[in-house]
Amino acid sequence: MINPKLPKIWYGGDYNPDQWPKETWQEDMRLFKLAHIDVATLPVFSWSLLQPEEERYEFGWLDEILDLMAKNGIYACLATSTAAHPAWMARRYPDVLRVDFYGRKRRFGVRHNSCPNSPTYRHYARLLASKLAERYKDHPTLVAWHVSNEYGGECYCDNCARAFRVWLQKRYGSLEEVNERWNTRFWNHTFYDWEEIVPPNILSEHTSEIDRTRTAFPSISLDYQRFMSDSLLECYKLEYEAIKEHTPDIMVTTNFMRAYKPLNYFAWAPYLDVVSWDSYPSNRSDMSNVAFWHDLMRGLKEGQPFMLMEQTPSQVNWQEYNALKRPGVMRLWSYQAVAHGADTVMFFQLRQSRGACEKFHGAVISHAGHENTRVFRECAQLGKELVELGDAIIDSRIESRVAILFDWESWWALEFSSGPTIDLKYLPQVEKYYRACWSQNIPVDIISPAMPMEKYDIVIAPAAYLLQPGYARRVEEFVARGGTFLLTFFSGIVDENDRVVLGGYPGELRKVMGVWVEETDPLFPDMRNAIVVPDSFPELSGRHEVGLICDIMHAETAEVVGTYESDFYSGRPALTRNRFGEGWAWYVASDPEQSFVNRLIGYLCAEKGIRPLLETPKGVEVTQRRKNGCTFTFILNHNAEPEEIDLGGGTYHDLLTGRTLSGKVTIAGRDLLILRRKD
Ligand code: GLA
Ligand code: ZN
Numbered sequence: 001m002i003n004p005k006l007p008k009i010w011y012g013g014d015y016n017p018d019q020w021p022k023e024t025w026q027e028d029m030r031l032f033k034l035a036h037i038d039v040a041t042l043p044v045f046s047w048s049l050l051q052p053e054e055e056r057y058e059f060g061w062l063d064e065i066l067d068l069m070a071k072n073g074i075y076a077c078l079a080t081s082t083a084a085h086p087a088w089m090a091r092r093y094p095d096v097l098r099v100d101f102y103g104r105k106r107r108f109g110v111r112h113n114s115c116p117n118s119p120t121y122r123h124y125a126r127l128l129a130s131k132l133a134e135r136y137k138d139h140p141t142l143v144a145w146h147v148s149n150e151y152g153g154e155c156y157c158d159n160c161a162r163a164f165r166v167w168l169q170k171r172y173g174s175l176e177e178v179n180e181r182w183n184t185r186f187w188n189h190t191f192y193d194w195e196e197i198v199p200p201n202i203l204s205e206h207t208s209e210i211d212r213t214r215t216a217f218p219s220i221s222l223d224y225q226r227f228m229s230d231s232l233l234e235c236y237k238l239e240y241e242a243i244k245e246h247t248p249d250i251m252v253t254t255n256f257m258r259a260y261k262p263l264n265y266f267a268w269a270p271y272l273d274v275v276s277w278d279s280y281p282s283n284r285s286d287m288s289n290v291a292f293w294h295d296l297m298r299g300l301k302e303g304q305p306f307m308l309m310e311q312t313p314s315q316v317n318w319q320e321y322n323a324l325k326r327p328g329v330m331r332l333w334s335y336q337a338v339a340h341g342a343d344t345v346m347f348f349q350l351r352q353s354r355g356a357c358e359k360f361h362g363a364v365i366s367h368a369g370h371e372n373t374r375v376f377r378e379c380a381q382l383g384k385e386l387v388e389l390g391d392a393i394i395d396s397r398i399e400s401r402v403a404i405l406f407d408w409e410s411w412w413a414l415e416f417s418s419g420p421t422i423d424l425k426y427l428p429q430v431e432k433y434y435r436a437c438w439s440q441n442i443p444v445d446i447i448s449p450a451m452p453m454e455k456y457d458i459v460i461a462p463a464a465y466l467l468q469p470g471y472a473r474r475v476e477e478f479v480a481r482g483g484t485f486l487l488t489f490f491s492g493i494v495d496e497n498d499r500v501v502l503g504g505y506p507g508e509l510r511k512v513m514g515v516w517v518e519e520t521d522p523l524f525p526d527m528r529n530a531i532v533v534p535d536s537f538p539e540l541s542g543r544h545e546v547g548l549i550c551d552i553m554h555a556e557t558a559e560v561v562g563t564y565e566s567d568f569y570s571g572r573p574a575l576t577r578n579r580f581g582e583g584w585a586w587y588v589a590s591d592p593e594q595s596f597v598n599r600l601i602g603y604l605c606a607e608k609g610i611r612p613l614l615e616t617p618k619g620v621e622v623t624q625r626r627k628n629g630c631t632f633t634f635i636l637n638h639n640a641e642p643e644e645i646d647l648g649g650g651t652y653h654d655l656l657t658g659r660t661l662s663g664k665v666t667i668a669g670r671d672l673l674i675l676r677r678k679d
Contacts, residue, residue: 036383480581514578
């Protein structure tokens with residue numbers, strides 16, 4: 001449980017009382033209670049009010065609002081306000097300002113703007129967190145800590161350059177080792193002095209102003225990416241430790257942004273007590289991708305429930321077309337988060353700003369300022385439901401027998417790679433295999449390469465381009481014991497420094513996969529090939545279109561399931577499976593159409609006795625959470641029209657309406673059921 005003080009699904013969000021006169025605070029309290037809001041996240045962007053001058057801190061206003069919240073039964077997810085430095089700090093200590101990818105020294109402005117290796121920023125951010133923790137450690141409202149906000153971006157300043165060299169020394173020990181790892185004899189890059197190493201941006205290794213993945217030295221860019229992720233993590237850790245000195249038992253988090261490329265969230269997650277994230281799909285987002293983001297967030301701490309820290313009650317302001325969430329959608333998507341493991345439903349923002357760039361961003365309390373709005377009514381209805389659900393669902397877990405490997409390092413390296421094709425992107429590959437599971441209501445865990453595979457029956461590794469040493473051996477053990485491992489094209493190519501593993505692809509995985517990839521042929525966007533599976537394999541038989549990339553390979557010990565239809569490699573293996581010990585290792589050598597991926601995953605699951613949670617029409621999603629001998633089945637109808645679902649035998653208790661249900665039921669458009677069943 002995130003905090004036993006509030007044993008329910010938390011309901012609330014970002015609150016900016018410092019943008020409003022005090023009379024408004026009273027009105028806010030009245031409206032929060034009407035909407036059943038019980039948590040406010042604050043102060044997220046108030047550093048300049050908390051520390052108006054270098055030597056002066058001002059907590060009076062925060063005391064006042066927190067006391068008012070306490071009186072009104074509103075808890076605080078207390079933020080540290082360090083995601084944007086004060087203007088006076090930028091003026092007096094320019095080291096807090098970042099240098100961007102183009103080598104430009106920034107001036108004061110925007111937010112998320114501090115150099116992570118600035119001594120000034122680190123000193124004052126830690127100090128502020130420490131002062132806040134000391135002051136509010138016993139405040140009755142305190143239920144969680146929210147450090148900074150959406151860490152991200154990068155810096156290429158001289159402080160960062162110095163810190164990068166230190167980071168390299170720690171990681172590799174000597175300059176000789178760095179030269180070796182980076183393969184610096186290429187293009188005359190041998191370094192003789194640490195000072196010769198500079199951050200890889202457009203002034204050095206990068207070659208395109210627009211496509212920032214274009215680099216002459218992927219190994220340097222890859223290490224800088226790791227270093228930046230680590231640098232920002234260091235900033236988080238400084239605040240985390242300062243807070244823990246005063247409140248060791250209160251959970252600390254920082255809010256993530258789905259699969260945010262610059263930060264390796266798997267490396268961050270061990271330092272968060274609970275993962276939280278901000279979910280901003282558009283009306284046109286693919287619901288499978290949204291489900292994937294939730295599952296990724298749950299996966300970061302191996303299944304521990306996470307916090308939905310932010311979502312908009314209706315529109316945002318920063319998309320190209322900021323459509324309103326249609327009636328019912330906010331509620332449905334809130335429950336979708338819960339269905340995937342969230343134990344909080346929180347908004348950005350509780351009261352809509354008057355000025356600056358977020359004034360048209362949706363809020364629980366709109367510019368109208370009262371409760372008589374569609375959005376407020378929908379928020380209040382959901383708030384009431386969450387009160388009624390009480391502690392029924394919180395802390396329950398999702399059980400998956402299928403896992404998908406997700407690896408930030410592989411993602412970075414694959415996209416820094418020059419060749420084989422600019423169309424090869426990591427996320428769509430992962431999303432495609434996730435969608436195959438999602439569309440069949442098969443629960444999936446997202447795991448990192450370091451996480452155990454043993455508890456799964458099936459592990460899917462799409463485009464696993466970079467492999468850490470030892471990973472292949474773990475795959476061998478997993479398959480030998482009976483697991484099914486599925487690998488796709490262009491995998492196992494490089495080591496952790498983007499050096500090719502010699503002796504044939506997929507490198508160290510060659511033995512378990514039983515194939516040797518000799519060449520990789522990228523297709524032009526208008527080109528297609530096909531995998532042909534003969535009738536002797538009826539479950540997968542037919543002609544399945546592929547594109548993007550074709551690995552041309554030799555089956556060594558693997559059985560050829562499907563072959564290429566055309567081109568000079570027509571008839572060569574395109575889909576193989578290798579018996580290895582008790583299990584199977586499958587290799588998909590190209591990028592098939594979604595329908596075939598669905599069929600393949602369906603077949604592999606059926607083979608393992610993994611059945612869909614329920615068979616549902618398209619657009620109806622099913623998940624399951626479990627605790628204390630109870631199963632909670634979420635059935636979410638993303639369609640605007642009603643859908644009929646067959647629950648099969650047995651009776652269920654619908655937590656939202658109190659009805660007892662069995663057999664065929666109809667779910668209204670954008671509505672859902674949460675069905676409880678005791679074992
Ligand atoms: C992010 C930030 C918030 C706010 C919202 C707007 O998630 O964390 O401060 O800017 O976006 O959608
Ligand atoms: Zn910097």
